[in-house]
Amino acid sequence: MGDQTMKKALILSTALTAVAFAASAEQVTVMSWGGSYTTSQVEAYHKPFTAETGITVVSVDADNPATPLKAMVEANNVSVDIADVEYADAIRLCDEGMLEEIDPEILAAAPDGTPATEDFLPGALTDCAVATIVFSTVFAYDDTKFPNEKPTTMADFFNLEKFPGKRAMRKGAKANLEMALMGDGVPAEEVYALLETPEGVDRAFAKLDTIKNDVIWWEAGAQPPQLLADGEVAMTTAYNGRIFAAAVSENKPFVTVWDGQVYEYDLFVIPKGAPNLETAKQFLTFSTDTQRLADQAKWISYGPARKSSGELVGLFMDGKTEMGPHMPTSEANLENALASSYEFWVDRDSELNERFNAWLASN
Structure with missing residues (x-):
């Protein structure tokens, strides 16, 4: 091998090593x-994906x-x-220019070739976001606290006389x-028309006043099952998947x-200024395909946001x-269910949370 050939070979192998190293050093950060x-x-x-x-x-x-995402984009960091x-x-973040727009063309088609735009559930794709799951805020109770009649x-959540014990709720206005209102007898389908007045x-x-003195306020999704497990509350609002995880994986007596x-x-978004934009898109395409969204349901009781994932x-x-009966989207669970109105909350989030915080601070 002549000097020139050797040099070329060395340069090539060094370049290949650099490429391989770059590939292995690649990463994507998901919050x-x-x-x-x-x-x-x-x-x-x-x-x-890895x-x-x-x-x-x-x-x-x-x-x-x-919250941290908005702060990061505003700080340009x-x-x-x-x-x-x-x-x-x-x-809201999309309207404020905080997010990358996502072209639905990058999303994987269903296994039968149906394009993503027709396979995701209604409203699951927006200009800047791709839904992965349907979750719900429910209430749950510790079965051992109510030996006779059950809520x-x-x-019943608001009835302290019939079902005594502390309650826990998320610290915020939404849900x-x-x-x-539903606890006060308003049917699900009339709730938002009433809340607009x-x-x-x-x-x-x-x-809320009727139970305020008996409420512990939670902020992180892991807290409600913990509050129930510690016996600090008899009932709590919670994300349904967290209660399922505690009841099924840890055999807690939660209903x-x-x-x-x-x-x-819940949706995936890519913040403006994401350090690894192309890799982020690659991860997004992968994690929102039919199989991945169905696989997630093996681990938690949230419904996949794609039609083709359902049967898997x-x-x-x-x-x-x-898993079917534990999904928010199961027919039996939708009887008096309310689809959260994002239009309502995009417009009123600030004012209603200000009022909520003032209400919380008052005696």
């Missing part, structure tokens, strides 16, 4: 809600990823590539105002009440629990 929910994403999305691409997925937790947010936040309706808002706060559930999408949902990771 989500922690606990059993993040575990479901790590198992269904992160691990298979196995297929060699790209490392770094997982970061936040109580509500929309973005350290995450993908974040999992609620619907109203996805719309079955949203009204609580809706549940307060000052009288309706007053009525919701008046209902989910579906009456008055408020269900909505089978058993929980324990190999024996049928």
Whole structure:
């Protein structure tokens, strides 16, 4: 081998090593809600993505990823590539120019070739976000606290006389105002029309007043099952998947009440200024395909946001629990269910949370 050939070979092998190193050094950072929910994403999305691409997925937790994401973009110091947010936040952040627009063409078609735009559930794709799951805020109780009659309706959550014991609720207006009205006898389909009036808002706060002194306020999704397990509360509002995880994986005596559930999408978004934009898009395409969204349901009881994933949902990771009945989208669970109105919350989030915080601070 002549000097020139050797030089070329060396340059080539060095270049290849550099390419291989660059590939292995590639990473994507995903911010989500922690606990059993993040575990479901790590198992269904992160691990298979790394196995297929060699790209490392770094997982970061936040109580509500929309808050740090907004701060990062405003400070022009973005350290995450993908974040999992609620619907109203996805719309608002997109309107504020905080998010990358997502071309639905990059999303995987269903196994039968149906394009993603026709395969995702209605409203699951927006200009800047792709839904992964349908989750719901429900209430749940500790079965051992109610040996005789059991709570079955949203009204029971607010009935301290009939079902004594502390309650826990998320510290914020969203879902609580809706549940307060349903607890006061308003049918699900009439809730938002009423909440759009000052009288309706007053009525919701008046209902919350009836239990205010007996409520512990939670902020992170992992707290409600913990509060129940510690015996600090007899009932709590919670994300349905967290209660399922505690009841099925840890054999806790917790029962989910579906009456008055408020269900909505969680979505993936890419912040403006994401350090690894192309890798973020690659991860997004992978993790929102039919199989991945069905796989997530093996780990937590949230419904996949694609129609084609539904029939692939089978058993929980324990190999024996049928997941269908534990999904917010199961027919039996939708009887008096409320689809969270993102239009309502995009417009009124600030004012209603200001009022909620003032109400919380007052005696």
